[in-house]
Ligand SMILES: Nc1ncnc2c1ncn2[C@@H]1O[C@H](COP(=O)(O)OP(=O)(O)OP(=O)(O)O)[C@@H](O)[C@H]1O
């Protein structure tokens with residue numbers, strides 16, 4: 200891996216949806232082995248950033264690299280290094296959970312025998328072994344979330360990107376996911392996570408980045424960011440309510 204100290208490097212990235220500026224010249228880096236939390240309110244630009252990092256979305260200008268591989272010009276190399284646990288699922292409705300994982304591994308040149316073994320291990324780890332041969336529609340919401348995680352991990356990526364991985368999970372699953380992510384990070388994997396749960400960011404991450412309305416507001420060591428008093432005040436504008444007497 201080229202430039203191996205920096206896992207994700209984003210430089211002056213701009214993204215528009217029509218006239219809407221979703222990312223306004225953002226730049227930041229995530230170091231190798233980092234546990235990074237990307238925080239921000241709804242619509243801030245978190246998923247858009249993730250979509251660009253993982254090659255799912257185009258952009259107007261700027262540069263994004265994964266371990267030195269440009270996500271546009273060196274797409275295959277860049278994409279192989281990343282496992283994505285997306286905010287919403289987009290599973291093929293005709294495949295069983297095991298088949299889904301084996302197919303996904305195939306995109307990254309993992310041979311079927313190895314992929315099948317790894318799929319079974321992941322299904323076991325996330326308590327889905329008894330759902331091995333059912334389609335994802337037969338899974339509960341929390342189970343689909345676990346399957347998304349399995350899919351992100353199937354090709355043993357160096358960077359794991361998780362877009363609100365514990366949203367809608369029960370407490371036991373949340374703790375199980377936290378434990379597993381902590382273990383992966385200890386093994387050297389770089390973790391990039393978005394969440395709306397401060398407890399999650401506080402407990403797991405070393406570095407926090409905050410984005411608001413497409414602009415990076417703050418990036419730094421977790422304790423420094425959490426102690427930053429300028430981030431403590433929140434301005435609420437409430438509209439759309441009628442007076443009722
Ligand atoms: N495909 C799209 N077409 C048009 N606008 C989009 C599209 N995807 C996102 N947007 C807009 O871009 C902005 C950033 O959205 P994004 O999904 O990145 O936010 P987010 O930080 O992930 O929010 P959330 O916490 O709700 O998931 C929002 O204003 C959103 O409406």
Ligand SMILES: [Mg+2]
Nearest residue numbers: 245246286362
């Ligand atoms: Mg999002």
